[in-house]
Amino acid sequence: MGRYVIRRLLQMIPVFIGSTFLIFFMVYALGDPVAALFGDRAPDPATAAQIRADLHLNDPLWKQYLIYMKNIFTGDFGTAFNGESVTSLMGSAFPVTIRLTIVAILFEIVIGIALGVLTGMKRGKPVDTGVLLLTLVVISVPTFVTGYVLQYLFGVQWGWVSPSVSPEAPFNELILPGLVLALVSLAYVTRLTRTSIAENTRADYLRTAVAKGLPRRRIIVRHLLRNSLIPVVTFIGTDVGFLMGGAIVTERIFNIHGVGYQLYQGILRNNAPTVVGFVTILVLVFLIANLLVDLLYAVLDPRIRYA
């Protein structure tokens, strides 16, 4: 196990460098960070040249990337458009998005797994068909449409929740945004749990448990659920990274000042340090989540042993 972890961590290094370099390349080589600083006005050539020199923009791209990485590892992510340091933006944005992601994951676990177990046990019954149709609808309607519709219905029409979230973003204001963020994944969790449960109801060990005369509750919880939830847990684990990336849409709808909001502002104002900094951290979160999922897999399923 220890050797496997080390090997995976070593494998992560080239992927991390590659992904961040790709983002760096897109922002610095395809875009023009200096022209962006001046907005619509044409910059004074001497000033522009001075800024280019200050930001090392005349060096070859790989050298710029090395300088940037060196700064990152010393905790310097650069300056955002309003003169604030990107690190302080991160300090205020990440807690909000992490809270939002937690709410979304809770929805996935509680509602997704409950619906999946229900439909998996009642395959072919009306409730199964109904829930399956519902998941198809949820998957095919884009998040930004469901987001606006739910915001309009719950926030404006019926006034059950506040339609936009205050800058502090406490948990109770994040319930509806969390649900919107989770919806598509929730549908996938439901379908995945359903398939997994349906497959395992035919397994020999389950027939044995029934034949032994174990109580129904024990069969479901100890035998059926334990084995069926392995793929679901791995799905939810990898989903953490996607949710934090997908938050850019949800945070825009509900005006939440989290990672997606700051990233969007950075893009809107063409502020390269904000964009590259936030995306770098998100890529890192995504990679670590994937690693943890692989390790968790070995813990949950003893048949899998990593050398």
Place this chain on the structure above:
Amino acid sequence: MPENTDSVILDSAAAATSGPALIADVDKRDKPRSLWNDAWYDLRRKPVFYISALVILFLIVIAIWPGLIATGDPLQCQLINSLNGPSSGHWFGYDQQGCDVYTRTVYGARASVEVGIFSTVGVAVLGAVLGGLSGYFGGWLDAILSRISDIFFGIPILLGGVVFLSAVKGGSVTTVSTFIILLGWPQLARIARGAVITAKEQDYVLAAKALGAGHGRVLLRHIAPNALAPVIVWSTIALGTFISLEATLSFLGVGLKPPAVSWGIDISSASEQIRNAPHMLLWPAGALSVTVLAFILLGDAVRDALDPKLR
């Protein structure tokens, strides 16, 4: 409660009884059928297949000739009609610029279909070729291609799209499709690689090689037809998700840009007016959702037909 415990088992037994009828059906025809004939035979018995195929066919016709069902011009708008609700002759109402929502929804199909088809074809060709080659030859080629696809995997597609498209100042079908191809191919490459690795272990490949067939012939005549099924299934479903991705990117303001006519743009402008004119949101959002749903259902039906293990 022993009665209840039994029902778990009974459920699966009931599900299994539908199997024999199908087998008997197949036995009636003595001519041996290939996987593709078999899949087609299966598909023709599914209403879901017909419904989704009809929706997609209709969509493609509308994308090519929008004038068939819409008489107006999506860019000819009268501000005096701004935000007017549905009326006779204009059943879907008007948007903020006074454009007819129905006409814009019909004309918006073209952008979505174009992005969907271009990016899916690009992803399928690039992913199938690279994944297929790395699965077939293995070795250093496989190692390098796998690491490269790992790198692209490290970037969540929506984030990458926002960064890439805002950097290149994109705003056309070409730039959006290019981006989707660029970030979408690794996923298909993995599927194709897995399918090719399974296929190349088969006896018929060994037989072909023993008869002196070269790599090209083995790959094209023997492996490709047998590894194609998962690629086709994934591509069909992906087409729907790519259309949805285009709309999301246009909604965020980095995909297509006005004066282009696209469902994403219309949904975005409708979302600003949702309190005054909810009718603006309904039609483009409905059209987009039905399109994505049609591709998902078609992909599901094709998968069920092509994968006998799931029957």
